[in-house]
Amino acid sequence: MKNTPPKIVCDKLCKTFVQKRTQLVPVLKDISLEVHEQEFLVILGPGQCGKTTLLRTIAGLETPTSGTITMNGKKLDGPTPDIGLVFQSYMLFPWKTVRQNVEIGLEVRGMEKDEVRKVSDHYLGMVGLHGFEDYYPHQLSGGMKQRVGIARAYSLNPQVMLLDEPFGQLDAQTRFFMEQETERIWQMDKRTMIFVTNNIDEALFLADRIVTMEDKLPGHVRSSYDVPLPRPRDTMDPAFLELRARITEEQKLTL
Known part of the structure; x- marks a missing residue:
């Protein structure tokens, strides 16, 4: 998977919003990120760190202030049918x-x-x-x-699926069931997936790789973690818990 050219490339992506006509609010700063064919990438971070804006920018719903996004080597300049989006609200x-x-x-x-x-x-x-x-x-x-x-x-x-905290409104039991379902569906019909969450267990259960974002604006990538755990995953597996503890310690996430 990683021996092939990346599917999606974000290169020095920045996004600044203008509020009240003159106030500049930087939300993303120098985001550089590669996503590979059929990779299940999870973007992990707390609320208000820019991760939803990043996903919306990849989807073409927001225009970068600077930097570029390419897919299959071609620059993305807006929405494309090759990218599907699932929102937290059901829409x-x-x-x-x-x-x-x-x-x-x-x-x-x-x-x-x-x-x-x-x-x-x-x-x-x-x-x-x-x-x-x-x-x-x-x-x-x-x-x-x-x-x-x-x-x-x-x-x-679509070639790429973007999921923006799709289970954030669900109770804990339903959320875990939907995580299992998402993993099952992805195994049945492999697509390149970019999944946004603020839940570290959800990230570890689903991801091939986890990218964490800084816990303040403007959002930028903090770290990247490969998740070499066999599927389906057991959240009580010592290897799962060890990786969870390492990410938690390094990122100082609030669980």
Whole structure:
């Protein structure tokens, strides 16, 4: 994986917001980062450290103040169908069914009706939502809503998936279940993944590699850790706990 050219490259990325017309708020400073093909990269950091802005900038929803982002060696200048995004908020259309929420992007692309149904069936099955196709969002649990969002993003066949603290609104038990589901789905249909979280256990459970960010603005990369643990992972495995303790000590994260 790391012997091939990187999939995504952020080179000296900076982002400054303007507030009240004159006040400059630097949020990202000199972010240099490589993400490799089919790598599961987790960006770990506390709130208000710039990690969501970094993800939105990679997605093309924010324009860098300086620096560049390239994908497959080509500069990214805005949103692209090759990058899918799953938000912390569910972003579902409440008046549409589960199937309709998954299919809307396929229909916008002009895909034939039979192919739309085939694709949605595949990804609804992959995320475990067969039997719920005709439910509406208000009839679903938080975890099920997030699975709809994952199925919708996967259905558009992006090369890269960005997940912005997707389980932050879930209770602890549902969150752990969704972490297991995310790992299972990724193993079934490998994509390059960039996953943002403030939870160190979640990072260690999912990541091939963890990049930590400084705990203050402007955000910048602090450290990088390979996670050479076998999958599926046991959070009580001594090797898991040892790496957790090392990252915690070095980063002084609040658990």
